[in-house]
Amino acid sequence: MAKKDRMSGNEAVAYAIKQINPDVMPAFPITPSTEIPQMVSTYIANGEIDTEFIPVESEHSSMSATIGAEAAGARSLTATSSCGLALMWEELLLAASNRMPVVLALVNRTLSGPININCDHSDAMGARDTGWIQIYAESNQEAYDNFIQAYPIAEDPRVHLPVMICQDGFITSHAVMNIELLEDKEVKDFVGTYRPEEYLLNPGNPMAVGPYSVSNYAMEARRNQELALEASKDVIIEVAKKYKELSGRGFELFEEYRTEDADYIMLIMGSAAGTAKQAVDDLRAQGKKVGVLKLRVFRPFPAEEIAKALKNCKAAAIMDRTESYNGHGGPLASEVQAGLYREKIMIETICYTYGLAGRDFTVDHVYEIFGELEDCAENGTKYEQHRYIGLR
Amino acid sequence: MQGNGIEIRWHGRGGQGAKTAALLLADVCFKTGAYVQGFPEYGPERMGAPITAFNRISKDEIRVHSNIYTPDLVVVVDESLLTSVDVTSGLKEEGAIIVNTPKSADEIRPLLKGYTGRVYTVDARKISVEALGKYFPNSPMLAAAVAVSKVMERDEFISEMQASYEHKFAKKPEVIEGNMKALNMTFDALTEGAGL
Amino acid sequence: MRTDINKISEQSPHEELTEGLKIFAGGTSKLFNTGEWRTNTPVFDKEKCKQCLLCAPVCPDGAIPVKDSRREDFDYDHCKGCGICVKACPFSAITMVEGQQPHAL
Numbered sequence: 001m002a003k004k005d006r007m008s009g010n011e012a013v014a015y016a017i018k019q020i021n022p023d024v025m026p027a028f029p030i031t032p033s034t035e036i037p038q039m040v041s042t043y044i045a046n047g048e049i050d051t052e053f054i055p056v057e058s059e060h061s062s063m064s065a066t067i068g069a070e071a072a073g074a075r076s077l078t079a080t081s082s083c084g085l086a087l088m089w090e091e092l093l094l095a096a097s098n099r100m101p102v103v104l105a106l107v108n109r110t111l112s113g114p115i116n117i118n119c120d121h122s123d124a125m126g127a128r129d130t131g132w133i134q135i136y137a138e139s140n141q142e143a144y145d146n147f148i149q150a151y152p153i154a155e156d157p158r159v160h161l162p163v164m165i166c167q168d169g170f171i172t173s174h175a176v177m178n179i180e181l182l183e184d185k186e187v188k189d190f191v192g193t194y195r196p197e198e199y200l201l202n203p204g205n206p207m208a209v210g211p212y213s214v215s216n217y218a219m220e221a222r223r224n225q226e227l228a229l230e231a232s233k234d235v236i237i238e239v240a241k242k243y244k245e246l247s248g249r250g251f252e253l254f255e256e257y258r259t260e261d262a263d264y265i266m267l268i269m270g271s272a273a274g275t276a277k278q279a280v281d282d283l284r285a286q287g288k289k290v291g292v293l294k295l296r297v298f299r300p301f302p303a304e305e306i307a308k309a310l311k312n313c314k315a316a317a318i319m320d321r322t323e324s325y326n327g328h329g330g331p332l333a334s335e336v337q338a339g340l341y342r343e344k345i346m347i348e349t350i351c352y353t354y355g356l357a358g359r360d361f362t363v364d365h366v367y368e369i370f371g372e373l374e375d376c377a378e379n380g381t382k383y384e385q386h387r388y389i390g391l392r
Numbered sequence: 393m394q395g396n397g398i399e400i401r402w403h404g405r406g407g408q409g410a411k412t413a414a415l416l417l418a419d420v421c422f423k424t425g426a427y428v429q430g431f432p433e434y435g436p437e438r439m440g441a442p443i444t445a446f447n448r449i450s451k452d453e454i455r456v457h458s459n460i461y462t463p464d465l466v467v468v469v470d471e472s473l474l475t476s477v478d479v480t481s482g483l484k485e486e487g488a489i490i491v492n493t494p495k496s497a498d499e500i501r502p503l504l505k506g507y508t509g510r511v512y513t514v515d516a517r518k519i520s521v522e523a524l525g526k527y528f529p530n531s532p533m534l535a536a537a538v539a540v541s542k543v544m545e546r547d548e549f550i551s552e553m554q555a556s557y558e559h560k561f562a563k564k565p566e567v568i569e570g571n572m573k574a575l576n577m578t579f580d581a582l583t584e585g586a587g588l
Numbered sequence: 589m590r591t592d593i594n595k596i597s598e599q600s601p602h603e604e605l606t607e608g609l610k611i612f613a614g615g616t617s618k619l620f621n622t623g624e625w626r627t628n629t630p631v632f633d634k635e636k637c638k639q640c641l642l643c644a645p646v647c648p649d650g651a652i653p654v655k656d657s658r659r660e661d662f663d664y665d666h667c668k669g670c671g672i673c674v675k676a677c678p679f680s681a682i683t684m685v686e687g688q689q690p691h692a693l
Contacts, residue, residue, distance in 0.1 A: 174432060198610070358434075362458040
């Protein structure tokens with residue numbers, strides 16, 4: 001039986017952690033994710049869960065300890081934001097290359113500088129090539145739902161890769177909204193008991209994790225890692241379907257909102273997708289054929305699936321909440337356009353950078369963007385391929 | 393706000409509880425079955441610095457995640473903000489503003505940059521000190537927001553808040569009565585003074 | 589599945605390598621004949637040795653076997669010829685000779 005409640009995004013993730021009751025959580029506080037380890041510590045102090053909490057001296061250590069605990073055989077996780085993720089860099093790659101099914105609750109915050117505590121995706125996007133699975137949430141509800149799906153994806157023998165569950169700092173992490181929670185037992189049954197096939201603290205079955213690899217081996221290891229990330233796509237879809245059977249909620253790789261007959265589609269990730277959907281409803285009421293493609297899974301990147309979902313529209317806006325400093329848009333811009341090209345789908349696209357460092361993104365911005373797409377497709381007006389929205 | 397709901401913007405100073413009031417309002421509206429959103433905007437986060445918090449309350453699911461620019465209601469928890477912050481920015485003329493001040497609505501209106509909608513004043517300090525013996529503007533301003541926005545009936549609000557305080561102050565039951573008194577006094581004062 | 593290290597080599601295709609290059613087995617370094625790298629070789633003089641055992645723990649490759657509190661002759665399959673044991677021996681019971689083989693034997 002679903003339980004209706006109201007919670008912030010951080011509370012929702014902490015509650016999911018409580019329901020999962022993982023074995024080990026090393027963490028170091030950083031805004032806006034601090035509440036997650038804080039709330040988990042409270043659950044532990046109150047005897048509600050028996051997770052081993054390790055206070056560490058930095059995020060470099062929190063990710064190291066998470067990997068170590070996981071290798072030892074414990075279901076492990078941590079939480080962080082922004083510079084905390086940056087300080088984990090080296091270990092992020094090790095978690096993936098050592099094929100550790102750890103989970104990271106990332107509360108997206110911009111990377112300095114200029115120094116700022118608010119939301120954009122520059123932290124997660126900077127870590128996009130570290131070999132982690134990345135799943136983004138529109139709301140506190142989705143942050144909760146995605147977190148519960150993280151271990152079943154990560155621990156699947158076809159995958160064995162770390163998973164980053166991302167939500168927008170402050171925008172969802174600190175906003176109290178309605179949420180539907182699963183019963184503890186439903187969550188426990190869904191996530192299951194962790195039974196790793198091999199682990200370090202297993203007497204009589206010695207093993208080595210992370211041995212030095214000469215060049216004759218390292219490239220093959222990377223290829224295997226890449227193949228596992230590709231294989232995770234099917235697992236993510238399977239887990240999402242199973243979760244939907246349980247909860248009635250959720251999407252697989254992305255959500256297509258009113259895109260079926262849409263001439264113009266906005267491709268966007270995170271909380272701004274909700275704002276875009278509201279704007280789409282408003283524009284639909286005026287007879288505009290517009291829709292939203294909300295990307296849930298950024299790694300593995302569903303390039304082919306996105307290209308096919310966009311193939312019937314006249315123009316698409318590709319929305320990046322980060323800057324790549326490459327002169328032609330952010331990571332979504334590059335990867336979506338590459339996907340379209342490979343599928344030989346030659347629709348018009350405009351790449352927008354929005355919402356950097358907490359800059360608000362409103363329904364008016366969405367109206368403006370759809371207006372530009374229409375002008376571009378209907379009147380042949382030339383727009384720069386890379387534009388900023390909400391910039392003074 | 394698009395759809396079936398209202399948007400509220402709170403102006404306060406860090407430490408005065410405007411964010412808490414917004415979250416409490418979301419909380420109490422949630423209990424009536426509404427869709428709610430309560431969130432702060434984080435600036436420099438210093439005690440005394442101007443802060444903003446927001447509520448969306450609706451019968452329909454809320455999906456918009458932006459700040460609120462055209463509120464139906466503005467609540468000003470600290471009168472001194474009237475001269476430093478454009479509190480009526482975007483405020484709908486058919487909406488309303490509530491200011492925490494001992495002054496009358498007529499005395500406050502000239503500070504509102506030509507706003508012609510409804511203006512309410514609440515002397516939260518007087519109510520709080522009388523009811524609680526201390527100055528906590530939260531409860532009076534929350535009651536005022538409910539009274540003016542009519543997001544729920546007074547009786548429903550009072551009974552939900554009673555339950556909420558009993559839970560929240562389980563270890564300090566002595567403050568429950570004072571807080572309830574502050575809520576009721578605010579409703580009475582607004583009803584008498586502003587002619588709702 | 590446990591790893592048979594003998595079935596993995598630098599010619600193995602990627603499908604035959606272990607996940608994350610983890611080694612699901614213990615003591616596999618025994619199978620790696622690092623003694624083949626040796627260019628100079630330590631030679632052990634039983635007569636001079638007082639069995640003080642200062643040499644065994646300083647050997648980086650565990651190539652000085654100790655049995656019943658007495659050291660035995662070098663494990664030349666794994667000794668890399670670094671010479672640390674020579675410096676550690678207070679009784680000049682270990683000497684280095686040129687080449688991969690202990691000519692004295």
